Amino acid sequence: MSKEITYSEVQKHSGKKDLWLVIHDKVYNTTSFVDEHPGGEEVLLDVGGQDATEAFEDVGHSDEAREILAGLLVGELKRAPGDPKSKSAALASTPSKTSGSTGIGFGLYALIVLGGAAAFGAYKYLQSQEGQA
Numbered sequence: 001m002s003k004e005i006t007y008s009e010v011q012k013h014s015g016k017k018d019l020w021l022v023i024h025d026k027v028y029n030t031t032s033f034v035d036e037h038p039g040g041e042e043v044l045l046d047v048g049g050q051d052a053t054e055a056f057e058d059v060g061h062s063d064e065a066r067e068i069l070a071g072l073l074v075g076e077l078k079r080a081p082g083d084p085k086s087k088s089a090a091l092a093s094t095p096s097k098t099s100g101s102t103g104i105g106f107g108l109y110a111l112i113v114l115g116g117a118a119a120f121g122a123y124k125y126l127q128s129q130e131g132q133a
């Protein structure tokens with residue numbers, strides 16, 4: 001069984017010489033990798049000691065990157081009440097589910113109504129122009 005690490009433990013490792021990250025609720029020691037990261041050390045230091053799931057996934061890292069990650073594993077994150085919520089849970093579901101289907105449905109509905117109104121207005125305007133000519 002892999003080691004369980006608390007979020008407050010991870011937060012202690014946020015310096016360049018001791019850099020841990022959380023990605024999908026797993027803890028990685030990236031200290032040896034910072035200098036080799038093709039995306040630069042700055043971005044890794046930015047998320048040092050924190051949940052980097054979103055940053056990591058936003059870039060769309062390759063399978064090779066994920067293999068490197070596997071080699072840096074320290075243990076599993078053990079969440080305690082009050083810790084920042086898991087970011088991988090939000091990423092796992094589709095956008096329509098996370099933002100609530102009503103939100104997107106309403107946005108689309110409003111777009112259609114507004115688009116329709118604009119088209120109607122343009123039609124009326126053109127008609128009035130024709131009348132004048």
Ligand code: HEM
Pocket residue numbers: 021028030033037038039040043044047052055056059060061062063064065066068069072
């Ligand atoms: C330990 C975690 C990470 C590993 C093992 C890793 C590994 C890699 C690898 C191997 C590449 C080359 C392209 C690829 O294979 O996808 C890459 C590129 C990149 N990474 Fe990461 N990465 C990590 C975390 C992050 C984080 C947290 C960020 C934050 C934004 C980030 C930003 C980038 C960017 C922007 C590139 C593109 C660089 C370019 O194409 O010029 N990476 N990473």
